[in-house]
Amino acid sequence: ETGVTQTPRHLVMGMTNKKSLKCEQHLGHNAMYWYKQSAKKPLELMFVYNFKEQTENNSVPSRFSPECPNSSHLFLHLHTLQPEDSALYLCASSQDATSGSLYEQYFGPGTRLTVT
């Protein structure tokens, strides 16, 4: 185990539903990340939080809404998704995301999301 947990592991939702993905890290890290992993495509960085402040929003549609209440928890709120949003959503954490640090990221197992 990497010390990063994600729930649920699998989620099926309709396009009109609202759901949330949860990530928790037990590593004492200060930076957390959301990635989208689709088949045959590189990992796409969605959001970055460093010390609870959002530092990156990689042109993600507003139907994805992140929340970082503290350095250990990260949520991804989902509403009115499209079928093309079906993917594996990965959470990661690292010690720090500021430019002077070069820490590796630790990933959770992901949430497999299917939008019907």
Add this chain to the structure above:
Amino acid sequence: AQSVAQPEDQVNVAEGNPLTVKCTYSVSGNPYLFWYVQYPNRGLQFLLKYITGDNLVKGSYGFEAEFNKSQTSFHLKKPSALVSDSALYFCAVRVLSGGYNKLIFGAGTRLAVHP
């Protein structure tokens, strides 16, 4: 544009043979490079990183990677492959965005080790 390329979708190796998974990069400034592995139904696991210093970097599970600045490459290697090494491997490079680090990943290379 800053990018990472993994030219092979899949690499097939017989158990016990050496393996190489290729990665090339394009970044401005000094490259900071990473390798990750993803087993089925799992997240990515960190294998190794190159920051500075020795061009040969040793990592987890017997893997190593060779940094070659002139060829802008960072190939992953292992002297003797195991069936359990079969997985998806990702190369990544650090880029700066607004004063913060982020990783750009390659598309991944599937390694299949046959008994």
